[in-house]
Amino acid sequence: VTDPIAAGPPPPGRAEAEVRAAHRRYYAAFERRDLDLMSDVWEHSDRVACTHPGWRTLHGWGAVSGSWFAIFGGPQQLQVILTNEEVEVAGDVAWVTVDENLLDVDGSGTVAALHLFVRSDDGWRLVAHHGSPVAPQPGPHIE
């Protein structure tokens, strides 16, 4: 297996830069609790899926937008520091893995996230988000 650091990242193409920008818009919407911006990030279709940490997977833009409405209406204001952002583009689809390092009044924690984007005529739209809390001491345990 090639060491990804030794091999070096591929030169960022236009698609990768576009996906990276879309990914940042997602987190701008999240930090600002901006439902309009979050709405712009997502594809509005029945095929979208969103799994918030600890939640069941939500399907369809109606359910997903409702979850953001509930989350943005909640009491918690979060700051997010992103690390380990990795972007992969395969034709008109791209996926991004990132660690969300969340800071709030109660402390901090890390959420591992996977995002899937599909290119449309209007640019890259998010079709799947999956976030899950990283345990303080991960190790080889049950799947």
Added chain:
Amino acid sequence: VTDPIAAGPPPPGRAEAEVRAAHRRYYAAFERRDLDLMSDVWEHSDRVACTHPGWRTLHGWGAVSGSWFAIFGGPQQLQVILTNEEVEVAGDVAWVTVDENLLDVDGSGTVAALHLFVRSDDGWRLVAHHGSPVAPQPGPHIE
């Protein structure tokens, strides 16, 4: 938003059936603790990503295969009942959401999973897996 049940699923095409079969192979490998079969399911590349429940995201086939080696060498034998399997195909990429209802001697639990497959000359290969435990009482909380 259209009710997916009322609208009816699209007729399963060849690609969707192939993805569904690849998805089932993943769970066959998981239940049988079969590293060779699991190896066949995944793309062997640096771009693959795997997030086991509670773990940090692993990148590259080397790290991912090592995690399966560790998990399959562990003590826990699991039975998995899959529910809510949803397959979406977009060109040469497909994603699948599913609930893994896990049964073992310690009890049961549900893991929400997202899988991303990319079509190669040899068929559909898994490039990303993300699984996260579903809390017993999910609701509108942080992220």
